[in-house]
Amino acid sequence: MPRYYFDVSDGDRLSRDTIGTDCxxxxxxxxxxxxxxxxIGRDSLFRGSAQQSIMAIVRDEQNITVCTAMLSFSVLWFGSDIPAEEDDII
Known part of the structure; x- marks a missing residue:
């Protein structure tokens, strides 16, 4: 069964999968x-991030990228009240 490696990047950091998963x-x-x-996106929301983009990069056993996926979300305030501090979100 082929093994794939699921790396994750948040734009600032890249976390490389060194173990892999058989698929x-x-x-x-x-x-x-x-x-x-x-x-990962759910965990970011729980940490209070108002904006986040996360990318998964999938490599095969030959270290060739075979798939990428991106999750992006943001919270925008349109009301007349002063928005909560980022630490107060969720």
Missing amino acids: EDTASVCSITAQSLSE
């Missing part, structure tokens, strides 16, 4: 990528 097919690779990004 049966490309559908499994895509599913793991989407699930990983959604979990």
Whole structure:
């Protein structure tokens, strides 16, 4: 079964997967990528980030990039009140 490596970048840092995950097919690779990004995004929201972009870069056993995915979100204030400090979000 082929092994894939799921690296993650937030624009400032790149976290390289040195262990990898065995995947049966490309559908499994895509599913793991989407699930990983959604979990990382959820964790970022809990830390109070008002803006975040996260990218997953998937490499195969030959170190060739075979898939990328990006999750981006932002919170924008349009009201007349003063917005909460970033530390107070969520």
